[in-house]
Amino acid sequence: MTPVLFPGLVAYGLGVLWQYIRVSAERRNINEAFMHYLPSRVVNSLARDRAFIKRPPQMLYGICLMTDAERYTTLSEHMDPGKLAALMNSYYERIFEPVKRHGGVVSDVLGDSMLAIWTGTRPAGTLKTSAARAALEIMEAAARFNAENQSVRLPTRIGLHSGYLALGHLGALDHYEFTPIGDIVNTASRIEGLNKYLGTRILASAEVLDNASDLLTRELGTFLLAGKSIPVVIYEIISTVEDSTPFQMRLCELFVRALRDFRDKKWQEAARAFRECGEDGPARFYLRYCMTYLKAPPPDDWTGIIKLDRK
Numbered sequence: 001m002t003p004v005l006f007p008g009l010v011a012y013g014l015g016v017l018w019q020y021i022r023v024s025a026e027r028r029n030i031n032e033a034f035m036h037y038l039p040s041r042v043v044n045s046l047a048r049d050r051a052f053i054k055r056p057p058q059m060l061y062g063i064c065l066m067t068d069a070e071r072y073t074t075l076s077e078h079m080d081p082g083k084l085a086a087l088m089n090s091y092y093e094r095i096f097e098p099v100k101r102h103g104g105v106v107s108d109v110l111g112d113s114m115l116a117i118w119t120g121t122r123p124a125g126t127l128k129t130s131a132a133r134a135a136l137e138i139m140e141a142a143a144r145f146n147a148e149n150q151s152v153r154l155p156t157r158i159g160l161h162s163g164y165l166a167l168g169h170l171g172a173l174d175h176y177e178f179t180p181i182g183d184i185v186n187t188a189s190r191i192e193g194l195n196k197y198l199g200t201r202i203l204a205s206a207e208v209l210d211n212a213s214d215l216l217t218r219e220l221g222t223f224l225l226a227g228k229s230i231p232v233v234i235y236e237i238i239s240t241v242e243d244s245t246p247f248q249m250r251l252c253e254l255f256v257r258a259l260r261d262f263r264d265k266k267w268q269e270a271a272r273a274f275r276e277c278g279e280d281g282p283a284r285f286y287l288r289y290c291m292t293y294l295k296a297p298p299p300d301d302w303t304g305i306i307k308l309d310r311k
Contacts, residue, residue, distance in 0.1 A: 069142075087149070163182070166181040203237070216241050216244040254276050262290065
């Protein structure tokens, strides 16, 4: 019976082997496809156990980086949707790269906005430094994109904030998203929006920059952002120290003095110092307050906090 059974067993074994190879290839393809949408560790966990979706979010320390592109609304009104999609894909290809190079994860994309996160089990200077350096490189990447696309430029603004967050699957029924949950996401978005008022490009909370000796930054004041109840000390990230210019260093020195006079209610001195800063966006912002307070000083219990009612 051996001549009869052996070919059948071989054929059956080859069939099983082929099926195993085909299924394995399909799983690899699915995993590789999902890794374009989710972090690799999440994809691997889902591959092992789909119940991973229902697990409670994990509490982590994180840094959130939010971007926004100016003029996107105008572009979307006048550009063909297909061409707009191709343009935005090219734009995101540029700004995703610094995030990944510095160990971050692109968590969400909505129109012209990107949310990237860096997470760890505890506050770490390396996480903060990575996020801040990624922000500077994103601005460089956006500048190169705009130089190559003069007619459809997308000037970019960035906001960073850090703190504890919940990271996990949010949703119900047949739709879930892997996303960070917590106040720091909303605050990072508000900080990004503050750039519009100050004429700046990269703003971060003091929490992000408590260990950033290699960066040139300047404090821009304490702000109560729209919809928030806790004030946030805001800094501008200008450049790395090694790449900074004498003009930038001098501007930081002038602004520190002007902001000190402003907080001391020395409106004339503060206005004079802010004027010395030239066409600097934050200086112009505070100069308007100085002019207002010269005519109508704030209440005696004024603490120097700038309150914003709009995003």
